[in-house]
Amino acid sequence: MTYHIRVPATTANLGPGFDALGLALKLYNEFRIETIESGIEMLGCDDIPLGENLIYTTIQRLFHEYHHEKYGVRVISHKIDIPLSRGLGSSAACIAAGIVIANRAMGERLGLEDMIRIGTELEGHPDNIVPALVGGMVASIHEGDQVIYTRISIPQSLCFALMIPEFTVSTGEARKVLPDHYSKKDCIFNISRTALLVAAMQNGELEKLRVATGDRIHQPYRMGLIPGLEAIFQKAQALGSKTEVISGSGSTLMAMIERNNIRFEDEMNDFLSAMEGGWYVKILEHDQEGIQIYE
């Protein structure tokens, strides 16, 4: 049996919604899956050691946990468009793919809610894995052994400009720079803005996005990991962006722009090409479908 999987990139946090908000983007990794007699074979991703290959380790873990021995899988990475460790959910995409591949091999014994729970446990937070699986913009919480999530609508006129550098920021390192405790003032700052952001998105109030994406939980501590951030944010604003945030834990930066902002891409690319860091821009729409299996 042979089939294909397509899994979207995701951007997490969207400013104040640390570990809670995320959205799927029309940028994809694609895999071809073949059934084999036994074991797990990975082709087309030789640069990632097997022990760090999250598709491999996810399938291995699920086969072991569910005592699956009947037959194995060959996973061929044939289109890897999500760059590694840039804050675009490459790890969540691989975990999502691994879960779906293992589940299919095991006769679809896991439902969507099980896959979301397992993915969240493996990733450590739900904000990338849930939109990678279900698509769209999603608010998620992990409570006990359950993940509870809901979709948030995104204004039709909005799209997303991703400024992607050559350098990486590992999520692990970017979490280590965060404090263990926050003041009541900072918590209230983020709670109020997260609520405003969700409502502004639902109501299509683009002019409120800038104030609604204010954040005191993670971005102030991570800015130092991304040289060029301030200049790029200023340029994006000058080009009419509605707001700018760090995508996930970086290194990618994201501006929310109107679809009819036709000068943004070229002018931002000119600006980025004069900077150090190997930056380039990609304008993307949100993905509404999440992970897809096709024959």
Ligand SMILES: Nc1ncnc2c1ncn2[C@@H]1O[C@H](COP(=O)(O)OP(=O)(O)OP(=O)(O)O)[C@@H](O)[C@H]1O
């Ligand atoms: N195509 C791939 N195949 C196998 N493993 C991958 C692939 N892409 C990423 N990974 C694994 O995911 C790791 C990157 O995870 P990390 O959390 O640092 O970045 P990210 O998921 O891209 O960023 P963020 O979580 O901020 O969006 C890689 O080191 C590798 O172990």
Ligand SMILES: N[C@@H](CCO)C(=O)O
């Ligand atoms: N919410 C996560 C997303 C990155 O995986 C973080 O910012 O650390």
